[in-house]
Amino acid sequence: MYKITDYVSWVGKTDWELPRFHGDEYSIFKGSSYNAYLIQDEKTVLIDTVWKPYAAEFIEKLKSVIDLKSIDYIISNHAEVDHSGALPELLAEIPGTPVYCTKAGIANLKGHYHEDWNFVEVKTGDELDIGKHKLKFIEARMLHWPDTMFTYMTGENILFSNDAFGQHFASELMYNDKVDRAGLYHEAIKYYANILTPFSKLVKRKIEEVLSFNLPVDMICPSHGIIWRDNPAQIVEKYLEWSDGYSENQVTIFYDTMWNATRRMAETIAEGILSVNPDITVKLFNSSKQDKNEIITEVFKSKLILVGSSTINKGILSSAAAILEMIKGLGFTGKKAAAFGSYGWSGESVGLINEELKRAGFALINDGIRVLWQPDNDALNRCFDFGADAAKSI
Ligand code: FEO
Numbered sequence: 001m002y003k004i005t006d007y008v009s010w011v012g013k014t015d016w017e018l019p020r021f022h023g024d025e026y027s028i029f030k031g032s033s034y035n036a037y038l039i040q041d042e043k044t045v046l047i048d049t050v051w052k053p054y055a056a057e058f059i060e061k062l063k064s065v066i067d068l069k070s071i072d073y074i075i076s077n078h079a080e081v082d083h084s085g086a087l088p089e090l091l092a093e094i095p096g097t098p099v100y101c102t103k104a105g106i107a108n109l110k111g112h113y114h115e116d117w118n119f120v121e122v123k124t125g126d127e128l129d130i131g132k133h134k135l136k137f138i139e140a141r142m143l144h145w146p147d148t149m150f151t152y153m154t155g156e157n158i159l160f161s162n163d164a165f166g167q168h169f170a171s172e173l174m175y176n177d178k179v180d181r182a183g184l185y186h187e188a189i190k191y192y193a194n195i196l197t198p199f200s201k202l203v204k205r206k207i208e209e210v211l212s213f214n215l216p217v218d219m220i221c222p223s224h225g226i227i228w229r230d231n232p233a234q235i236v237e238k239y240l241e242w243s244d245g246y247s248e249n250q251v252t253i254f255y256d257t258m259w260n261a262t263r264r265m266a267e268t269i270a271e272g273i274l275s276v277n278p279d280i281t282v283k284l285f286n287s288s289k290q291d292k293n294e295i296i297t298e299v300f301k302s303k304l305i306l307v308g309s310s311t312i313n314k315g316i317l318s319s320a321a322a323i324l325e326m327i328k329g330l331g332f333t334g335k336k337a338a339a340f341g342s343y344g345w346s347g348e349s350v351g352l353i354n355e356e357l358k359r360a361g362f363a364l365i366n367d368g369i370r371v372l373w374q375p376d377n378d379a380l381n382r383c384f385d386f387g388a389d390a391a392k393s394i
Pocket of ligand 1: 078223
């Protein structure tokens with residue numbers, strides 16, 4: 001337990017070992033945490049719990065600081081199992097304790113655990129008086145599940161934002177003013193790019209709605225990672241930027257290659273881009289060798305992406321195809337793209353990549369470039385010019 005203020009303590013679990021999240025869909029390199037918070041006012045309130053594998057440890061630690069029977073209310077800001085996972089064991093010890101959540105939260109918790117707990121449905125504007133403070137509930141539908149809500153604590157001016165503003169970043173330093181800023185922002189933008197991008201319109205609208213309430217916010221306590229206590233508005237401003245067709249002056253090239261022909265194309269295309277504008281950040285990734293979520297993060301930052309694959313069995317190499325599938329679901333907006341690839345005879349890959357990019361909402365800048373077998377000097381010159389033209393398109 002770590003005291004955050006006189007009334008609020010962190011009672012979550014830091015998961016230093018977590019390698020993947022959402023099954024295999026999200027890579028974790030800096031660990032994560034499941035942040036649960038205990039409020040001790042005239043009433044005792046628990047906000048969220050931890051992932052199920054840590055339920056017993058969570059409850060044991062909670063028991064070492066309070067009598068579980070003293071918990072008056074449980075707030076479930078979000079039903080996903082990384083935050084609700086300890087509810088079954090906890091409520092087995094304190095049956096009947098009210099669980100405050102949204103209507104969708106009730107449905108989702110019932111769907112996960114098939115228990116008819118003492119649910120209390122709340123909506124935006126509802127309040128819970130806990131003594132010297134009040135808790136105000138704000139529905140945050142699709143940030144990132146239908147059930148998600150925020151809880152705001154008056155007096156302490158804390159926004160418990162659940163997944164929003166979170167990061168998969170484990171640190172005993174707890175607070176944004178104590179950890180490495182670049183590392184923190186990398187994890188925050190990776191989280192946004194890979195999890196929240198599909199809901200960007202709703203993110204923008206929700207933040208504008210919350211800002212219209214004019215609630216003072218001294219601290220944002222998300223359900224993963226670091227707490228924003230130094231100028232918490234900074235991450236809100238970042239979310240407003242990220243949710244509004246965000247891009248930097250960057251081109252990302254990702255490709256897969258069988259015998260290096262497509263790799264040589266990629267590298268020459270990059271040289272062509274930089275020949276036109278050396279200030280553009282150009283990043284190259286072999287999608288079979290590098291992490292897909294990191295590549296997605298770089299795609300999110302880019303004005304233009306170039307996607308390459310050799311043709312195999314009339315198709316695209318599987319690592320490039322997997323990232324194209326992810327991109328399609330994420331719904332990036334306002335980005336341009338083009339395809340490239342080597343082939344030996346049939347040469348379908350470029351056409352197929354074009355189709356995938358169009359389906360993903362990217363504006364194609366041309367029909368792409370193909371090279372038969374290994375590129376000779378003429379082919380490399382064509383790739384260089386392709387890169388130069390790509391640079392001029394942004
Ligand atoms: Fe961290 Fe959507 O759960």
